Amino acid sequence: MAEFPKNVTTHAEQLQLLKDRGLVIDDEAVALRRLAHFSYYRLSGYRFPFTPIGKPDEFVPGTRFQDLWDLYVFDRELRQLVSGAVKLVEISSRCKWAHEFAHAYDPFAYADPQYFTDKRRYFQQLQKLDDELSRS
Numbered sequence: 001m002a003e004f005p006k007n008v009t010t011h012a013e014q015l016q017l018l019k020d021r022g023l024v025i026d027d028e029a030v031a032l033r034r035l036a037h038f039s040y041y042r043l044s045g046y047r048f049p050f051t052p053i054g055k056p057d058e059f060v061p062g063t064r065f066q067d068l069w070d071l072y073v074f075d076r077e078l079r080q081l082v083s084g085a086v087k088l089v090e091i092s093s094r095c096k097w098a099h100e101f102a103h104a105y106d107p108f109a110y111a112d113p114q115y116f117t118d119k120r121r122y123f124q125q126l127q128k129l130d131d132e133l134s135r136s
Helices: 011-020 028-040 040-044 065-104 119-135
Strands: none
Touching: 011 028, 028 040, 028 065, 040 065
């Protein structure tokens, strides 16, 4: 079994480590709950804007746990908004492509290999489509 260079720590020990590094904890119960539900390692990735240059294991004086949390929540919500927008663009693009393709050739042209230059890829994609249809 591979060795892991860090010891397993409790949420309380993780919180103490953050405090030892200079993070201000306004409400320990809330901080412990967030560490338990969202992971020390997930939240620690948001520390970099709050650390002095070249000292990733220290916090700029006055940095609060809530600052880390607020940045995490902002990032999570931004990713959800961007993901939703990308999905809408993807759906719209596929819809327009299918509409134009069907009108230029015929509604079932997607299933006709004559319209594709790479026959091997055509059959792979058609198999993926069949697999997806059978799963839904």
